[in-house]
Amino acid sequence: MNWDWDKLQERRQRQNPGGGPGPDFGDFNQKLKQIKGIKLPGAKIVVLVVIVLWALSGIYIVDPDEVGVVQRFGQFNRITGPGPHYHIPYPIEKVQTPKVTRIRRVEIGFRTLQKKTTFATNQYRLVPEESLMLTGDENIVDVQFIVQYQIKDPKNYLFNISQPVKTVKDAAEAAMREVIGYNKIDSALTTGKLSIQNDTRELLQNILDRYHSGIKVVAVQLQDVHPPKQVVDAFKDVASAKEDKSRYINEAEAYRNDLLPKTRGEVARIINQSLAYKESVVRKAKGEADRFLAILKEYNKAKDITKKRIYIETMEQILSNPSVRKMIISDKALQRVVPYLPLNMEGLKGKSTSPKGKNVGGKK
């Protein structure tokens, strides 16, 4: 419009000082005539069609996941829900339909690359300058996370912030670093993850609210938290050292669990053996005592003869053993024949050279 106006002004300026109808103006008139000439037959219909089309251009449909935001002369006017609606057509009103239920996602510390085929798994590219963070105890940790957000207030979202994605991303990075800065590396790597997520989400929401961004942070999710690759081996070794520790302990416990039952068995053996000894000794004593008492009873009835009988029987038993050598020498002979040794020697020889009994048996 402006441009046309300028042009027209230029023409006029050119035309006025010169005076009289300029060639341009005539041209213009002629063109106008031509247009009029063409339009003449159904001009009213055409105008009507144009008006109807213009009016119809105000119909818009809001999908279920959207809201309609209508601006009248640029100014925010109203918000409409899903369904068909009408707005006064351009240039008076215009409508935007942001998808408010859609959850958007920002990746920090990594980027998902486009899949080459539908069957391939996702490929990631790491962005270490985003993911390396200092912890409160001056360690460095590699944190990859995503932020999911939604449009909470479409009016603020559309009209209040200039670059929503970058705003979320910058704020998320700042928030995560702040939270990691409060934490120590061990809790960031292990038990503190949940609270880090929650703290970051809260802080991020605060920051975004401060910008009146109309954004609701649905979730902050840590994807991968690990030590930087320069030190990851040492961290892994700590984990395996923990395993080693429990292995050593388990091995020792296995040893103990093996040893103690065995020992209990041995204890039982020792006790039982001694009980057996005790019982056998007592029984033997009883038996012997009873036997003695039995014999004694009879002995008391005929002391002399019993004693003699026993003596003789004993001697008999001794002497009836064929391998016992017997020799009867009178007292005088015994005193005379002092070198008794050869006999003994012979006997010893016989023992060593011949089987028991035979040799000696002959002597008997």
Next chain:
Amino acid sequence: MPYKKSSVLAIIFIILLLVGSQCVFTVDQTQRAIVLQLGKPVGSDLGPGLHFKLPFVQNVIYFDRRVLEYDAPPAEVLTKDKKNLVVDNYSRWRIKDPLTFYRSVRTISSGLSRLDDIIYAELRVALGQYSLTEVVSSKRSEIMSQVTKKCNKLLQEYGIEILDVRIKRTDLPPENQRAIYGRMRAERERQAKQYRSEGREEAVKIRTTADKERTIMIAEAVRKAEVLRGQGDAIATAIYARALAKDPNFYQFLRTMEAYKKGVNDNTSFVFTPDSEFWRFLNKSR
């Protein structure tokens, strides 16, 4: 001349439309505007909607009313404890007073360069007052709000409001990073060693405790066994004593006889004299 008449009307209509379009202007919801009349501002800060102005003599200058971003490139900062820190900060700001903004900096890009100057300086001043740990951890939000407040004061004369100055990244220069990695590694190695030694310690404790228990249990068993044996022996002795006391001499005799039987084995040589008790009858018969 119907043609002429209608063409004149058309021209008038177009002219009116053009003039009219110069009289009205709209300001978008994302914008605010000021009107200059031959360079002189008239009326201030216009919000979104339809507005009127005089054609030709007034023109409109639009400003963004949204929250704008300022992202500084990362730069090294020296902390109080003389440590280098690479700080990447960003800021969100908006034009608070368009007229002042227009007068002092005119455009967003020159506004950004003012922001850059002021935030850069203020951040360095603030960070220089804290140690590295404080910057990274405990005093971070404090520093940020402090810088925000100060910058806001300074930027007021430019019609700029700063929502916040935020430290996005605080990284260490590469050489310090290496030092930290070294320290982290040493720390972990120490931990790993500690875990393993603790494991060994615990294992030795368990093993030796088990050994000790075994020794004690066996010793206790042996003790009990001795007691039991003693009891047995005692009972046996008592039984013997009770029985034998009835006739000790006979017992001695009987037991001796038995001992003879057992004691005289193979190769025992007996030398008798015919006068002995046993051989008495032998003599007599001769």
